[in-house]
Amino acid sequence: MIKEMICVACPLGCQLKVTLDENDAVTNVTGNTCKRGVEYAHTECTNPTRSLTTTVKVEGGRLPVIPVKSSAALPKGLLFESMSVINDTCIKAPVKIGDVVVKNILNSGIDILATAPIDVCN
Amino acid sequence: MNSTLKYDLVVIGGGPAGMAAALEAKKNGVGKIIILERAETLGGILEQCIHTGFGLHYFGEELSGPEYAHKFIELVEQSDIDVKTDTMVISISKERMVTAVNNQDGFIQIDATAVILAMGCRERARGALDIAGSRASGVMTAGAAQKFVNIDGYMPGKKIVILGSGDIGLIMARRMTLEGAQVKMVCELMPYSGGLTRNIVQCLDDFDIPLKLSCTVIEVHGTERVEGITIAQVDENRNVIDGTQEFVECDTLLLSVGLIPENELSKQIDIDMDPITSGPVVNEMRQTSLPGVFACGNVLQVHDLVDYVTTESQIAGLGAAKYISNPNNDDSRYAFTKGGDGVRYIVPQKVNINSKEEIKLYFRVADVYLKSKFVVSVGDEVLIEKRKQKFAPGEMENATLTLEMLEKIKENDEIVISIKER
Ligand SMILES: Cc1cc2nc3c(=O)[nH]c(=O)nc-3n(C[C@H](O)[C@H](O)[C@H](O)COP(=O)(O)OP(=O)(O)OC[C@H]3O[C@@H](n4cnc5c(N)ncnc54)[C@H](O)[C@@H]3O)c2cc1C
Numbered sequence: 433m434i435k436e437m438i439c440v441a442c443p444l445g446c447q448l449k450v451t452l453d454e455n456d457a458v459t460n461v462t463g464n465t466c467k468r469g470v471e472y473a474h475t476e477c478t479n480p481t482r483s484l485t486t487t488v489k490v491e492g493g494r495l496p497v498i499p500v501k502s503s504a505a506l507p508k509g510l511l512f513e514s515m516s517v518i519n520d521t522c523i524k525a526p527v528k529i530g531d532v533v534v535k536n537i538l539n540s541g542i543d544i545l546a547t548a549p550i551d552v553c554n
Numbered sequence: 555m556n557s558t559l560k561y562d563l564v565v566i567g568g569g570p571a572g573m574a575a576a577l578e579a580k581k582n583g584v585g586k587i588i589i590l591e592r593a594e595t596l597g598g599i600l601e602q603c604i605h606t607g608f609g610l611h612y613f614g615e616e617l618s619g620p621e622y623a624h625k626f627i628e629l630v631e632q633s634d635i636d637v638k639t640d641t642m643v644i645s646i647s648k649e650r651m652v653t654a655v656n657n658q659d660g661f662i663q664i665d666a667t668a669v670i671l672a673m674g675c676r677e678r679a680r681g682a683l684d685i686a687g688s689r690a691s692g693v694m695t696a697g698a699a700q701k702f703v704n705i706d707g708y709m710p711g712k713k714i715v716i717l718g719s720g721d722i723g724l725i726m727a728r729r730m731t732l733e734g735a736q737v738k739m740v741c742e743l744m745p746y747s748g749g750l751t752r753n754i755v756q757c758l759d760d761f762d763i764p765l766k767l768s769c770t771v772i773e774v775h776g777t778e779r780v781e782g783i784t785i786a787q788v789d790e791n792r793n794v795i796d797g798t799q800e801f802v803e804c805d806t807l808l809l810s811v812g813l814i815p816e817n818e819l820s821k822q823i824d825i826d827m828d829p830i831t832s833g834p835v836v837n838e839m840r841q842t843s844l845p846g847v848f849a850c851g852n853v854l855q856v857h858d859l860v861d862y863v864t865t866e867s868q869i870a871g872l873g874a875a876k877y878i879s880n881p882n883n884d885d886s887r888y889a890f891t892k893g894g895d896g897v898r899y900i901v902p903q904k905v906n907i908n909s910k911e912e913i914k915l916y917f918r919v920a921d922v923y924l925k926s927k928f929v930v931s932v933g934d935e936v937l938i939e940k941r942k943q944k945f946a947p948g949e950m951e952n953a954t955l956t957l958e959m960l961e962k963i964k965e966n967d968e969i970v971i972s973i974k975e976r
C-alpha cells in the first residue's frame with residue numbers, strides 16, 4: 433500500500449509517498465528532501481510523535497511566563513496530559529536557555545526545557 | 555537636542571533581519587555600527603513565536619523563535635556593535651540623517667554613511683476588512699493573541715473562531731487548543747490555505763479543527779463581548795453565496811488575514827516601492843533606489859521562514875559594507891525581473907549584470923499549481939526550468955542565476971519567471 437503524507441519535521445513540508453507492506457511496515461519512502469523525512473515516515477506509521485511548545489509560570493522575573501519546549505517529540509497521546517503537568521508548575525527566576533523545567537515528564541524519558549532566559553526583576 | 559552622532563551604519567529594527575545584517579556588515583569590516591530598536595529587547599517578533607520550526611536550514615537544528623533570536627542576540631552582545639533599545643526611529647532624510655527618540659537621551663540625531671531598513675511588518679487589523687457588527691471586545695489579530703498568551707501569560711478567550719489560514723492563525727489554533735480553549739474552526743476566504751502545509755497537518759488535523767475554505771465571516775454579534783459570528787460561503791469571485799449564512803457561537807474572533815511591511819519611514823525618503831510586495835524596490839544587494847539605503851527582512855517582503863530572512867539580511871549587510879568602503883564606485887548595469895504567468899512578484903526587482911557572484915531570485919506564485927514547472931527566461935531564451943509537484947502561494951520559491959547566465963543577459967533586459975504546465 434502507498435500512503436501519502438506531509439513530513440512535518442521542518443517547515444519545508446515535503447510530500448512523502450510511503451510504501452507499506454502487508455504488516456504495515458515501511459519499506460520505501462520517496463519525496464523527502466533529507467533523511468529526517470524517512471525517520472518521520474517510520475514514526476508516523478508506528479508511534480506518531482509531536483514536539484510540544486508552551487509556556488510555564490515564573491516567579492520573580494521580568495515577565496509572568498517563559499517559553500518551554502520538549503527535549504524530543506512526545507507521543508501524540510501525551511500532549512494534553514503534559515500540558516496539565518506544565519501548567520501546574522511554577523519556576524523561579526533566573527532561568528537560562530536549556531534549563532530543565534520538568535524532568536522526565538510523565539515518565540516519557542523526555543524533559544521540558546526553557547527556551548528563553550529570564551533575569552530576576554527587583 | 556544632543557549633538558549629532560556619526561556612524562558608518564545605522565540599522566533600524568533589531569529583529570532577526572536587523573541583527574543578521576549588522577553582524578554581516580561587521581564581519582565585512584564596517585567600523586561603527588548601531589542598531590536602533592523600538593522594543594525593550596532585541597529579537598523582534600520571534601520573542602513571541604515560541605513554537606519550534608526555526609533554523610533547521612540555517613543552523614541545522616530545530617529551534618523555537620526565542621532560541622533562534624538569542625543565538626543572534628549573543629553574537630551582537632559579544633561584538634562591538636552598539637545597541638539602543640526602547641528607541642524609536644521617527645524619521646530619516648535623503649542625506650541619511652536618522653532621527654530617533656528615547657526616554658534616556660530624548661532626541662538623537664545620527665549621521666549615517668549607510669542605513670539598513672529592517673522594521674519588519676505588522677498585521678492587517680479589522681479596519682482593513684469589511685465585517686459588519688458593533689465593536690464588541692474579543693476581536694483581535696492572531697499576533698496580538700499570541701503576545702497575550704506567550705508573553706503576558708493569559709488567555710484572551712475560550713470559544714474561538716479564526717479568520718484566515720495564514721501561519722500565525724494556524725499556530726494559534728494549536729496554541730489555544732493546548733491551553734484548553736475550544737477552537738471551533740478556521741475560515742479561509744480563498745479556496746486554498748495561505749499557510750505552510752505542515753502547519754495544517756500539525757495545528758489543525760492533529761486536533762480535528764475544521765478548515766473551511768471559500769468561507770468568510772460577514773457579521774460579528776454581541777455588544778460588550780463577542781457572542782457569535784455569522785459565516786458564509788463565497789463563490790469564485792469572493793461574493794457571498796446567499797443562503798449559506800450560518801451562526802457560530804464564540805467569544806473570540808482571531809484575524810490572521812495578512813501582514814503589511816512597515817514602510818512609513820521608507821516613504822519619507824521617496825524610495826521606489828513595489829506595489830505588490832508593499833516593500834522597496836531593491837537590487838541584488840538589497841539596495842533601494844536611494845544609494846546607501848538598504849532593506850531586508852519583512853520590511854522588504856513578507857517572509858514565512860526566518861531562515862530566509864537571515865540569508866537575505868546577510869546580503870544587505872554585505873551590500874552595505876561594500877557601499878561604505880567605496881560609496882562612489884558604482885558600475886552597475888541593471889536588468890529587471892518580472893513576474894510572468896502565475897508569478898506574483900520577484901525580489902530583487904533588478905539585478906546588476908556585472909555582478910561577480912551568482913544571484914538568487916526569490917518569488918511567490920499567485921495560485922496553487924500542481925505538477926507544473928517554473929521557467930526563467932530572457933526574451934526567447936530559457937535560462938532555468940524546474941519541475942515541482944506543487945507550488946503554493948504560501949511557500950516562497952527561489953531560482954539561481956549563475957555567472958554564465960548573467961553573461962547572456964544585457965542591460966535593461968527583462969528576466970521573466972513564469973509557471974507552466976508540464
Ligand atoms: C505574528 C508573527 C508570527 C510569525 N511566525 C513565524 C513562524 O512561526 N515561523 C517563521 O519562520 N516565521 C514567522 N514569522 C515571520 C518571522 O517572524 C519573520 O520572518 C521574522 O521575524 C522577520 O524578521 P524581521 O527582523 O524582518 O522583522 P521583526 O521580527 O518584526 O523585527 C522588526 C523590528 O523592528 C522594530 N522596529 C520597527 N519599526 C521601528 C522603528 N521605527 N524604530 C525602531 N525599531 C523599529 C520592531 O520593534 C521589531 O523588533 C512570524 C511573523 C509574525 C508577524
Ligand code: SF4
Nearest residue numbers: 439442445446466469
Ligand atoms: S524531508 Fe527533510 S526537508 Fe523535507 S520536510 Fe522533512 S525534514 Fe524537512
